[in-house]
Amino acid sequence: MSVILAVDTATPAITAGLVRRSPDGSVQTLSERITMGARGHAEALTPNIGAACADADFPVSDLGAIVVGCGPGPFTGLRVGMATASAMGLALDIPVYPVCTLDAIGYGTVGSVLVVTDARRREVYWAGYRDGTRISGPAVNAPADVPWQSYAQVAGSPDHTTLFDLPVLDRRYPSPSRLVLAADWGQPPGALTPLYLRRPDAQEPRR
Structure with a gap:
């Protein structure tokens, strides 16, 4: 233990x-x-x-x-x-x-669930789950480009779940x-690689 x-x-x-x-x-x-x-x-x-x-x-x-x-x-x-x-x-x-x-938000959910969080720039981070297992994503897109019609419920950021015409599951964070x-306890821990999915806002000035 x-x-x-x-x-x-x-x-x-x-x-x-x-x-x-x-x-x-x-x-x-x-x-x-x-x-x-x-x-x-x-x-x-x-x-x-x-x-x-x-x-x-x-x-x-x-x-x-x-x-x-x-x-x-x-x-x-x-x-x-x-x-x-x-x-x-x-x-x-x-x-x-x-x-x-997103896996931690989607873990243990039942059925097909879309999980979304705030990506700023009028975009969302998202992934799709079936019975708690990720089946698509993670990705970053404008809400209009997320294939939300493939899912029965949506969970995640309360400011963004309302952007999709789906019943909201109370899983915010x-x-x-x-x-x-x-976590995958059956394997040694993997590399600590951040999932940015896009370049940071701050960039070095060009010379």
Whole structure:
């Protein structure tokens, strides 16, 4: 039985939580701290991690693994969570498992579900799921170019689910427990590769 730190900064929900994972794969959320804000990820994440550990009365040094949402998400916010998770994994000498943030939202859903999050620039990040398994995406498109007609429900960002003529499933952001459940525990952790899906807004000036 292992206690895992789950973090995600790919959406406005700056998330940190401690989750106990049993050998049979079941999970129990011990604590979670979620701060809403499209910006300020760097200022909020570390305090949220500290508060989640304090709430669970669990020392950081005893963590067994870290799970981190790898997007898709905006460049600045996403790299905060991934850099923090990577640094903690190295310092504690524990594995860090990357998880697609959309997978954590779609995990455990029933039927065909479209998951969308804010990509800015009047676009959405999206992926499609059937019974919790991703069948398309992740991708970034204008809402009009998302093949939403293939799905029976939509979940994700509350400001964007209403753009699609589908019943809305109350799954807005990735929770710590679903981040842990969506990780591939049957394999060694993969590379921490952020899913930006497009180039960052900030570019070096041309000479």
